[in-house]
Amino acid sequence: GEILISSSLDRAETAILAASLETIDRVGPCVAKVVVESVEDIRVSKRKKIVDRAKEILIERFDDGTIDSDELLDDVRQSLRVEKIATLGEDKAPAGPNVLDSDAIIIVEGRADVINLLRYGIKNAVAVEGTNIPRTVIELCEKKTTTAFFDGDRGGELILRELLQVADIDYVAFSPRGKSVEDMTRKEVVKTLRNKVPVEYVRDQYFEDAAELPELRGQKGGSEGDDAPARRSRQPARRREPGSAPQNIRDHYDDVKGNNLARFLNDDLAVVREIPADEVEKAIETIESTATGLVLDRPVDQKLLDRMAQKGLAYVAARNYPGIVKRPLSVRLLKMSG
Template identity: 35%
Template sequence: MPGKVPHFVKYNLFFKMQINGFVEKNDIIGAIFGQLEGILPPELDPQNLLNTGRIGRIEVSLTHREGKTFAEIMIPCSLNKVEASVLAAAVETINKIGPASAETHLDRIENILEERRKIIIERASEILSSWYSYERTEIQPEKIPRLIEEKARKTKMITIGTENLPAGVGTLKSEEIIIVEGRADVINLIRYGFDNVVAVGGSGTIPNTIVELSKKKTTTAFVDGDRAGLLLLKSLLQAADIDYIAIAPRGKEVEDLTFKEIKRSLDNRIPTENLTLDLDKLEKIIDHYFVKIEKREGMETEDINLLIEAMLDKISGSRKFVAVDQNINEIISGNIALLEALLEHLPKNVYGIITDVELNEKIINKAKEMGIAFIAYRGRSNNIEIIRLKNNTDIEKSS
């Protein structure tokens, strides 16, 4: 019988029916609508439910043997549990199909939402595991020079825009670009295989070509690790649509960086969403950035707390969590709503969890069971709150 398709199916109701005679599918479907008419409240009348899309097309499969008909009936519905129970009980009262007597009983209820949740969690776990496998695939260090040479032979520097800005050929086709200061920076990045790079040049103002490119592409401003780099960064943030910033190690220039230093800086780039244009405040954020990427042996508690504070600043207002290792390096991040489901699937090297909101006791206890050492968040007074889940955690309890 035609009707609207349910907006979404919550449950599938499965029934088994035995009829003492030979009947067809339409006989059974007709009996469901005919015999229940007037028995249930109008809002639960099967015909009204079908017309409003709260139940879907009723599926019936039949077998005939020894003069009897055996039917399996499936009714998809978007009803709540009480309404679905009433409908199921009503269908069980059907005891005749035409002149033939019948017996009907509910066989099972399939919770579609729960099944979908299980599928999502299972598949998300598989994807997450695969993701870590991809990230563990590393280029052998001894192969880097040869790979760079092969890449460099296929890559050359070009000029783009009316200002004839130095750039790599990848700038034209890549969805992401790296913006640097000068020609020497472009040459160095191309040398190590980063051909989606363009320089602002030495005019003192941000070229219009850079401004227009930043509107169309995802941009990372990659500047020197000194005061001059900070001033260029401020100019870029004012004039162009910059998505991320990356900074050379403290005191170094992009044109002098090694492959490892370039990769580390780009891997640790930070989003510009909450960055200020106030130079003093920007310097403070950059100091936190340097603390993060300058990995030192025997890190002190004060350093670790600075890293946690920088991470909290980064995710402020996002309702996200970040799982970190013992050096407070990000391993994985995501929406806070997914944390409970993902906890038991996190990598073994997760040391702590930094969140934008306070977690409930259930998640905290589960994190402790999984061996997480600490959870950090900002309290109501904007102070950093740190919950130590292990006694030997090298961080203060709160700050």
């Protein structure tokens, strides 16, 4: 038979007890022999059982992937941002929480773009979700200073063209070619919005003939036409301080205008190289790879435009574009006036 004896003694006392048990030679009238087979510390057994079970739970019960505190915080913040997205009007256009209260709005393509801008604290964005511009967005454009901010692809170009025909847009912000607003970083978003240009500079890029240009709200009759100029008059033009560094494309054009100069600019609108405007064709062959745009005091013809497309420049700002038959999709034409 087996005898199980529990002991609350320490190890030495328990060993003495086990040894004394082996001295027993009779149990009642029967001859007996007692052999101690093992002495087990139950605390060690429990610890081993706990460790083995923990390993099983870790391997089998946890979901795939690790739980990172930063990812957990991002998930919580993301859910809060999604909850903040409102819908406007009967069209239920996705919008940030400050669209109705803000004096200025940003029009983007879709809900994901609104979420990305919310991530960076921009709460006055509204989405059009396609080329069928919601009536609610059109009405907002009539009342507020509006910036169009779309993806740098063909879809973004089509939406912008449609928007220019039906809504009163004040500025256009061009995202990098092939870049979606929803994928842009904070630095890229801030830089792009800072470098927005007045809509007049890009309107000719999308409409070939003057007759095709949409009328400005200020030229239309009725209460809307009377109210739009008043709204614009409340937005004074930014005046550049004498001697200050250029902050946008218009400032660079003002610097080269009348001086027969040309400037190659990088993504930050810093000057990569400044040369006489007549030497652009020669300089463009050896221009640094950091150059992304060109501002010059002369007309741009088809030959120069083709060379710019080959070098990967994203835009050109000039006073006119005579004889342009084929416009490269990769180069934006900014027609400067004044």
